[in-house]
Amino acid sequence: MTSTDRKYWLMKAEPDSRIVKGKDVKFSVDDFEAAGTTPWEGVRNFEARNLMKEMSIGDKILFYHSNCKSPGIAGFAEVSREAYPDYTAWDSSHPYFDPKTKQDDPKWFMIDATFLSRAQYFVPLSLLRHVADSAESDPPDEFAYIGMDGMKAVKAMPLVTRGRLSVQRVSQECWGIIQMMSEKGGWEEMTFGKKKTSATKRPRQAAIKNFRVKPTPTDDNDGGEVEARVDTSEELDVNPKKSKKRKASDVNAEVPLRRSARTKKED
DNA sequence: GCCAACGTTGGC
DNA sequence: GCCAACGTTGGC
Numbered sequence: 672m673t674s675t676d677r678k679y680w681l682m683k684a685e686p687d688s689r690i691v692k693g694k695d696v697k698f699s700v701d702d703f704e705a706a707g708t709t710p711w712e713g714v715r716n717f718e719a720r721n722l723m724k725e726m727s728i729g730d731k732i733l734f735y736h737s738n739c740k741s742p743g744i745a746g747f748a749e750v751s752r753e754a755y756p757d758y759t760a761w762d763s764s765h766p767y768f769d770p771k772t773k774q775d776d777p778k779w780f781m782i783d784a785t786f787l788s789r790a791q792y793f794v795p796l797s798l799l800r801h802v803a804d805s806a807e808s809d810p811p812d813e814f815a816y817i818g819m820d821g822m823k824a825v826k827a828m829p830l831v832t833r834g835r836l837s838v839q840r841v842s843q844e845c846w847g848i849i850q851m852m853s854e855k856g857g858w859e860e861m862t863f864g865k866k867k868t869s870a871t872k873r874p875r876q877a878a879i880k881n882f883r884v885k886p887t888p889t890d891d892n893d894g895g896e897v898e899a900r901v902d903t904s905e906e907l908d909v910n911p912k913k914s915k916k917r918k919a920s921d922v923n924a925e926v927p928l929r930r931s932a933r934t935k936k937e938d
Numbered sequence: 939g940c941c942a943a944c945g946t947t948g949g950c
Numbered sequence: 951g952c953c954a955a956c957g958t959t960g961g962c
Contacts, residue, residue, distance in 0.1 A: 683948095716957080738948050796949080835947050835956060 678730045679841040680722065681830060682711065682784065683737040686745070700734060700745035700789055708751055708785040712759045713767045715779060719838035723782050724754045732784055733841055733849060735830070743795035744849055752783035790853035796830070798858055799849075803831045814857040821848045 686699030703709065714720055727750060734746040756777035759767040772778035802810065802817070803826035810817050817825075824844040829836055841849075 685948095718957085742949065833956080834949080837947085 677843075678725065678727065679733070679843055679846040680726065680730060680750075681733040681735055681744075681828075681839040681841050682748075683735045683837045685738045686736045687739045699736065703734060703746060703748065703784075703786045704789065706786065708783055710752075710757075710783050711781045712757050714757070714781060714838065715767070715769070716837060719836055720780055722838045722840060723780055726750045726753060726782050728753055731787075731846060733846070734786075737837075741793070741795055741797075743793055743798070744790055744853065745793055746789045747787040747850070747853075748784045749787055750782050751785040754780040754782050757781040792853050792856035792859075794849055794852050798852075798861075799825055799828065800831055802826070803828070811858075811861070813860055814852060814855070816851065816855065816857075817848050820844070824848060 684698040684703070685696055686702075688695050688697045690696075698709075711723070714723060730750040732748040732750065733744050734748050736742055736745045756774075757767070757779040760769040760772050760777070760779045761774055762768055767779075769779065802814075802822050805811070806819075806822040806826040809815070809819065810822055821844065824842055825831065825848060828841070828845055829839040
């Protein structure tokens with residue numbers, strides 16, 4: 672496969688322990704590393720499911736820590752098995768059981784993901800938001816290497832623009848940028864504030880942590896140029912026809928053992 | 939097939 | 951624990 676047809680994705684998991692129906696839904700980068708390869712079961716969202724169906728073996732995955740103290744990119748993985756029916760939907764004893772789906776007409780799918788590596792420097796969401804919010808100006812000196820185009824690419828990330836999706840498309844540019852950031856770091860000198868930025872569109876999401884850039888007296892770019900072009904290939908082909916009506920609680924009420932499909936507490 | 943109400947996601 | 955955002959439900 673050439674690098675041009677390789678696809679890139681972001682998948683969320685929850686690194687913090689949370690017991691749901693007697694099971695811990697925690698799935699951190701440590702757990703992922705220990706597991707090696709894991710079926711990504713429990714996704715009960717049409718758009719996320721559709722994206723998983725587009726995945727090919729070898730596609731790269733940003734592994735994201737969600738719903739935790741410090742959300743962000745914690746590691747890298749790849750697709751090791753293409754979409755196949757999520758059998759947990761048929762197992763009446765399984766927390767993800769969906770009585771509405773049948774074996775001859777599977778509704779939910781999963782892929783297998785194989786752990787590749789940890790991010791040497793955890794790339795916090797707050798940093799990505801900061802980058803996105805500054806996309807009109809030059810990147811902070813600390814990571815000037817991502818360039819303006821890189822900032823724009825980050826700004827276009829669904830992670831930044833919409834958030835809630837547990838499986839997202841990632842542009843090749845963003846993949847490169849985030850991997851570079853995870854290797855080089857550069858924001859250690861920055862302080863994560865907690866105040867809202869004064870002016871941003873998002874009422875609530877704008878309440879990102881502030882980054883305070885410490886002056887870096889002798890700085891010139893440290894090399895690395897990212898060849899990023901803005902790629903707007905973020906349109907998610909979604910067409911969740913409202914196939915059946917089910918209460919969100921019927922399906923999502925079920926316990927995603929781990930990762931994406933965000934759980935809710937017992938009912 | 940629109941859209942208001944509802945319920946979940948997930949950052950803070 | 952709060953609550954904005956937004957996907958889903960379901961009445962019309």
